[in-house]
Amino acid sequence: MKMPAAVLWEPKSEWSVEEVELADPLAHEVRVKLVASGLCHSDEHLVTGDLPAPLPIVGGHEGAGVVEAIGEGVTSVSEGDHVVLSFIPACGVCDMCSTGHQNLCVLGAHLVSGSELAGGQRITARGQGVGTFCLLGTFAPYVVAHESSVVKIHEDIPLQAAALVGCGVTTGVGSAIYTAKVAPGDIVAVVGVGGIGMNAVQGARLAGAGMVVAIDPNAWKRNRAYEFGATHDAPSMAEAKEMISDISWGNMANAVIMTPGVVEGSMMADALALAGKNARVVVTGLASAYETEVTMSLLDLTLYQKSVHGSLFGSANPRADIPRLLSWYQRGDLKLDELVTRTYTLDEINQGYADMRDGANVRGMVLYDE
Numbered sequence: 001m002k003m004p005a006a007v008l009w010e011p012k013s014e015w016s017v018e019e020v021e022l023a024d025p026l027a028h029e030v031r032v033k034l035v036a037s038g039l040c041h042s043d044e045h046l047v048t049g050d051l052p053a054p055l056p057i058v059g060g061h062e063g064a065g066v067v068e069a070i071g072e073g074v075t076s077v078s079e080g081d082h083v084v085l086s087f088i089p090a091c092g093v094c095d096m097c098s099t100g101h102q103n104l105c106v107l108g109a110h111l112v113s114g115s116e117l118a119g120g121q122r123i124t125a126r127g128q129g130v131g132t133f134c135l136l137g138t139f140a141p142y143v144v145a146h147e148s149s150v151v152k153i154h155e156d157i158p159l160q161a162a163a164l165v166g167c168g169v170t171t172g173v174g175s176a177i178y179t180a181k182v183a184p185g186d187i188v189a190v191v192g193v194g195g196i197g198m199n200a201v202q203g204a205r206l207a208g209a210g211m212v213v214a215i216d217p218n219a220w221k222r223n224r225a226y227e228f229g230a231t232h233d234a235p236s237m238a239e240a241k242e243m244i245s246d247i248s249w250g251n252m253a254n255a256v257i258m259t260p261g262v263v264e265g266s267m268m269a270d271a272l273a274l275a276g277k278n279a280r281v282v283v284t285g286l287a288s289a290y291e292t293e294v295t296m297s298l299l300d301l302t303l304y305q306k307s308v309h310g311s312l313f314g315s316a317n318p319r320a321d322i323p324r325l326l327s328w329y330q331r332g333d334l335k336l337d338e339l340v341t342r343t344y345t346l347d348e349i350n351q352g353y354a355d356m357r358d359g360a361n362v363r364g365m366v367l368y369d370e
Contacts, residue, residue, distance in 0.1 A: 035159035084322050101315075168196055168199060342365075
């Protein structure tokens with residue numbers, strides 16, 4: 001079938017919205033008609049070249065829609081099912097999946113391979129095969145994806161809201177609850193309150209944090225963070241240090257969650273300085289693949305028993321946590337609709353990313369015709 005899609009042909013160029021050809025699903029694959037796709041910063045890393053991937057590629061990895069067709073052997077979903085696309089596939093049987101770490105499924109090795117799990121590409125454009133980011137490519141109204149990337153949800157959940165838990169919400173909330181292990185009464189610092197960080201703020205709130213400090217140079221985002229659970233704010237880690245010392249009586253933060261647009265090694269010394277004894281520094285935001293030097297005090301790390309943790313997809317299990325988070329949304333405990341600052345058509349995708357770079361959005365979203 002022919003459809004429009006946003007394709008990246010070269011690094012440091014804009015997304016090209018053009019007609020592509022989408023093939024039918026093969027064995028264990030499904031075709032999903034999308035309702036919405038979030039504009040995540042990770043796709044911007046493809047543009048900047050910080051995240052190397054074979055090009056050309058259709059971007060997008062955060063979406064939800066309705067299953068329209070299934071390939072041979074598909075058992076987890078049926079035509080007509082409402083689904084969220086998880087940017088991390090979960091096979092359910094590898095060592096990581098079977099020990100409760102679906103976010104580290106072995107299939108994740110293929111996320112930026114440029115080829116689908118069953119081999120080859122399902123999209124062609126300009127006479128050649130085109131890859132899909134995170135095995136999805138949600139910057140198009142239809143996707144063909146492996147069933148390991150598809151999670152069935154209840155039909156009474158709005159698909160526009162549900163799209164957000166395919167990446168940003170689950171990553172941010174999980175970073176606080178699962179990776180940072182925030183406990184009731186804890187003091188939490190969240191560095192960078194965009195699409196991921198804002199959800200780390202509400203994850204800390206959901207975990208019962210006593211105080212949540214939103215740290216971001218953008219005053220508008222800092223103010224928005226109070227809607228999601230922040231109790232304090234600061235424009236920089238340096239300016240937050242004295243504040244956190246004051247509100248903690250010198251004990252500093254129990255958890256520091258790093259979710260800036262791009263993590264740099266030079267940030268880690270300041271992050272560690274915000275953390276108290278036995279505290280966790282969680283690195284959730286992406287760094288450039290070429291960033292290999294980190295500056296921090298190893299003596300501080302040892303003498304105060306601090307720890308630094310990476311967090312992929314918020315250490316969440318997509319098949320369990322995507323439905324769980326949506327149940328929290330239905331109860332009114334998790335804010336989803338409030339995250340979307342502005343919606344766009346697919347043709348407006350470059351404007352959406354310009355708005356993200358300008359700090360004008362918490363989360364932009366592309367809507368497709370239902």
